[in-house]
Amino acid sequence: MPAAVVLLSGGLDSYTAAAVARRDGFELYALSVRYGQRHVTELEAARRVAAALGVVRHLEIDVELSRMGGSALTADIAVPKDQPIDPAVIPVTYVPARNTVFLSLALGWAEVVGATDLVIGVNALDYSGYPDCRPEFIRAFETLAGLATKAGAEGRTFKVHTPLIALSKAEIIRLGLSLGLDYGLTHSCYDPPADGRPCGHCDSCRLRAEGFAAAGALDPLTAHS
C-alpha cells in the first residue's frame, strides 16, 4: 500500500479526509501540529482519531506560530462569537501562512518516509474565507513541492489530495457517516471553555452545528446537552 502523510487537526474535516484516503488504499502517516493554538485540546482529539483510523504512525510536532501572533487562534485577540459569517471576509481566526507551514512539514516528513501523497481536509467553506484553502493554493504547493525536494529532483511528483475541497459541511458529514466515522472523537471549537465542551458560539461550532442539521444527523458531541 502506498503511504500518505495526512494533516490531522482533531477536527471533523481532517478526520473525514484521512478516512477517504484510507478507503482509497493509502497507509496513513498522521501529522498534527502544536502551534500555540488556543484550542490545543484538539490534539487530544487528533490522538483519538489517529487511533480510530489505525494510522501507521502519528507524529505531533511543535511549531511555535504563537510566537508570531497575528491571529485570534494564537494571540490575545478575541474569537468572534455569534457574528454573521461573511464568506467574502477573511476572519481574524486566519493564522498567517498556517497551511503553508503545515504542508511544508508534511512534505518534509513525506520525503523521509518515501511518500509523495499528502492529504489535507480543506473544503469549500474554508476557502471562501481562508486563502490557503483554495484550489489554486493547493496547485501552487504541488508545483513548489516538486522543485523543493530531493524526491522532486529525482523525478517524483507530489500530489496534495483534497477530497473535501468541493464539499459543504453537510456533505462532509454525510460522507463521513457513510464511512462509519464516529464524530464524537473529534473537536472543532476554537475557544473551548474550561470544561472542554464546545462553546457553541464561535464560527467553527456554528458551522459544525449547521452542517449536522443540514445533514439531518445528530452531533454526538452536543446531542445530549
Added chain:
Amino acid sequence: MPAAVVLLSGGLDSYTAAAVARRDGFELYALSVRYGQRHVTELEAARRVAAALGVVRHLEIDVELSRMGGSALTADIAVPKDQPIDPAVIPVTYVPARNTVFLSLALGWAEVVGATDLVIGVNALDYSGYPDCRPEFIRAFETLAGLATKAGAEGRTFKVHTPLIALSKAEIIRLGLSLGLDYGLTHSCYDPPADGRPCGHCDSCRLRAEGFAAAGALDPLTAHS
C-alpha cells in the same frame, strides 16, 4: 523604511544577505529556527549577527524537524568528512523541505509585521546540491506566497530576495568584507566538536575555507589556529 523578514542561520551567507538587504534600505526582522540541528551552536552566532546588524527584532522559533529525521544534520547519520563534493549529488546533509518550512515561517511573520519582502542567503554553491536553493524554487515560492496569504488576497505581492544566488563563496566573502562585516561572528561548521571550534573537515567548513582562500582573505575563525 520598508520591513523585510530575513532568515538568519548564524552562517556567513545569511549574514551577508541580511547586510545587503540593510544596505538596500530595509528594516530587518531576523528569524532563526531551532530545528534540532546538530550544529545548534549556530543560533548563538545568529544572535551575535542579529545584534551586529541592528535588527528591529530577532525571533528564534522552535520547529522540531529532528522528529522527522532523514538528514545528517538532524538524525543519527554521519556528516561526511573530507569527501569529494560532487555538485550533481544531493548530499546527506540535505534536510527534507527545510527551506520550504523556513520560508513559510518567514511568510507568516511577514504577514504579521506587514512586510512583503523576505530575504534568504541561498547561493550558487548551495543550489548545485540542494534543490530548495534553486532560482526556480524561489520563484515558485513567491507564487505560492501570493496565493497563501491574506496579504496576497488583498493584492499585495511577496518578493523573496536572494542577493547571493548567483555568487560563489569567494564573491560572497568579498561582498561582505566590502560591507564591513565581521565574519568572526558567524558559525558554519555542520558538526562542531565539543570545544565549539570548526571541525575543518565537513563540506561547510571546506567550502568556507576555499572561499576565503579564493577571496584572498583570512577567516577570522581559523586565522589564529
